[in-house]
Amino acid sequence: MTGTITVPLWIAILLGALAALALLDRLLLPSVRWYVRRRVNRAVEELNVRLRLKIKPFKLTKRQVLIDRLIYDPEVLEAVDVRAEEEGMPRDTVMAEVRTYAREIVPAFNAYFYFRFGCWLSRRIAQLLYRVRLGYVDDTSLSRVPEDSCVVFVINHRSNMDYILVSYLAASRTALSYAVGEWARIWPLQTLLKAMGAYFVRRSSRNTLYRKVLERYVHMATEAGVVQAVFPEGGLSHDGLLLPPRLGLLSYMLKSFDPEGTRDLVFIPVGINYDRVIEDRSLILGTQPEVEPKSGWFVFGTTIKFLLHNVGLMLRRRWHRLGYAIVNFGEPVSMKEHLAKRGLDFRTLDREQLFSEVEVLGRGLMEEIGSVIPVAPVSLVATVFLRRSGEQLSELELKAEAHSLVCELERAGAHIYIPRTSQDYAITVGLRMLTLRHIVDEVDGLFAARSEEIPLLKYYSNSIAHFLETRPAATV
Numbered sequence: 001m002t003g004t005i006t007v008p009l010w011i012a013i014l015l016g017a018l019a020a021l022a023l024l025d026r027l028l029l030p031s032v033r034w035y036v037r038r039r040v041n042r043a044v045e046e047l048n049v050r051l052r053l054k055i056k057p058f059k060l061t062k063r064q065v066l067i068d069r070l071i072y073d074p075e076v077l078e079a080v081d082v083r084a085e086e087e088g089m090p091r092d093t094v095m096a097e098v099r100t101y102a103r104e105i106v107p108a109f110n111a112y113f114y115f116r117f118g119c120w121l122s123r124r125i126a127q128l129l130y131r132v133r134l135g136y137v138d139d140t141s142l143s144r145v146p147e148d149s150c151v152v153f154v155i156n157h158r159s160n161m162d163y164i165l166v167s168y169l170a171a172s173r174t175a176l177s178y179a180v181g182e183w184a185r186i187w188p189l190q191t192l193l194k195a196m197g198a199y200f201v202r203r204s205s206r207n208t209l210y211r212k213v214l215e216r217y218v219h220m221a222t223e224a225g226v227v228q229a230v231f232p233e234g235g236l237s238h239d240g241l242l243l244p245p246r247l248g249l250l251s252y253m254l255k256s257f258d259p260e261g262t263r264d265l266v267f268i269p270v271g272i273n274y275d276r277v278i279e280d281r282s283l284i285l286g287t288q289p290e291v292e293p294k295s296g297w298f299v300f301g302t303t304i305k306f307l308l309h310n311v312g313l314m315l316r317r318r319w320h321r322l323g324y325a326i327v328n329f330g331e332p333v334s335m336k337e338h339l340a341k342r343g344l345d346f347r348t349l350d351r352e353q354l355f356s357e358v359e360v361l362g363r364g365l366m367e368e369i370g371s372v373i374p375v376a377p378v379s380l381v382a383t384v385f386l387r388r389s390g391e392q393l394s395e396l397e398l399k400a401e402a403h404s405l406v407c408e409l410e411r412a413g414a415h416i417y418i419p420r421t422s423q424d425y426a427i428t429v430g431l432r433m434l435t436l437r438h439i440v441d442e443v444d445g446l447f448a449a450r451s452e453e454i455p456l457l458k459y460y461s462n463s464i465a466h467f468l469e470t471r472p473a474a475t476v
Contacts, residue, residue: 054147055111055175058224059197063108070102070217071095079212094209101213107177109197114175118196122168129161130274130325134169135374136415141331145266150225151332152253155270156242156369157231158463159277161325166229166270167196169327176229177221179249201249203234211248218252225263229270232365236279238286240462242370245362247355254346254361255354259339267365269330271373271415273463275323275433284455323378323433326417330372333365370466375409375416381430382460383468385440385449392446395431402427412467 058066070076080098084091126132145151153176155162163178170176177197193200199217202210221228234246257265277283313319338361339345346354384401385393393401406423409416418426431447434440439453449457 056225056227058221058226059109059175059177060111063106066106066220067099067102070106070213070220071098073216073220076213076216079209083209097209098213101210102217105199105201105214105217107194107197107199109175109177110195111175113195114197115171119168119171122164122171126161126165126168126325129278129322130165131321131323131419132165132168133324133326133417133419135326135417136328136330136372138329138331142268142329145268145332146264148225148262149264149266150222151227151266151268152222153227153229153268153270154365154369155229155231156272156373157233157236158272158274159236159279161274161278162231162272163198165272165325165327170229174227177226179228179230181235203246203248215252218249219256222253222265223256223263232362232369236283237462238283240459240465242366242373242466245366247358247362250362250365251354251358254335254358257335257339257346259336259345265335267333267335269333269365269368269372271328271330271369271371272326273374273376273379273417274325275376275378275430276437277459278322280456280459284459287455320436323429324376324417324419326374326376328372328374328415330368333368371413372415373463373466375414375464375467377417377419377426377430378433379430379460379463380405380409380416381427381434382457383464385434385447386454386457386461389449389454392443392448394446398431398447399424399427409464409467414464414467 076098080091080094083089084094087094151174153166153170155166163180167176175197177199178193179201180193180198181201181203199221201214205211230249232245232247232250233243235243237243253265310319342357344357346357349357380402381398383405384398387405388401403423406416416426419429431440434449434457435442435447438450439456440447440449
């Protein structure tokens, strides 16, 4: 009973480590969790005091709870039974597939991380790259949106910078939950975006079970009043023109909406424009079918080369920011008012009628988005060079043509961003950006666009083309 037992050193170390882990798990970790949770709850309470659109309890619910709610949603379970019967698969196998989809979709929102780190990082990146400006805001209409409404920002998609830019500018009003495409499902970006409240969407998926799981998550978030941000175009435009709306997410939000309920569903159109889109040259390659698609390594190498080039310019003090990035917020569109005017209730419509009505709404939202897209200096000057294609223009001729174009745009109702309230300065800024990028050459005081850069000029001009011609009809 009193004998000595000798054990190898590695076993002693292992036992000591296990004992230390047990001590941490039972005594220390609960205290740490309680401390962190208290800090987070206090931060959320402070944030909700100053935020115009509060953080809803749904976003603060534990992720596993939301995943379980989604997996055992009655409509999801019904879809599971249908899939198992049609495919002759064991029900447990189909449920495992649903669990995979649910974990992929449901975010892990962390309010402390979002506002203390995410918004700080968004602000730093945006201000490093651009002169960020909040252009037009319909404050009167925005102030009339009831605080308990489910607000959805609908945004034109110019660049992957859109996520960062809108999050930064909206941070004083609310926390946004983005619908993010498959491009972001890489580590560690995926983890960061989930912590910021983003949910992932397989836009090209035709799997009916996946679409049902996604639909029910969007329904849950919308019903709970979560503030969301979606890009109705569903992807980046390769030619700069507004794309027709893709209606999947909109239909998920609308099909169960109760126009007599206590919570309204409000869409706020947001227009974004840049003097320089970082991906512009890569995007316009998509409009040239004769160009072979580039490999992932080529894209990676090009990105690294671009970054190193700009770092080199910074070190030589020759680097300039990428011009202006401007965001406009338009007039909110209330679904209660929209349905009252049309005498509709989406819940009573069959599939074809629902899709038809959502398409009407989608077209209307795209028109509202188009109407608030800002006219940036580069898009203004690019349009002038396209109209006078092949000509050499003096600075005086260029400014005269640009002033005429400004008048035309104002008659069309466009919101033109004029830095320092000086049209001459705006034109100078746009011209300087194009000459620095060697899209436009100056010879003996005369300016002319390079013929090989015409597609790039069209890309920037197309961002405001809908103000100058008949807008194309939206398609599904």
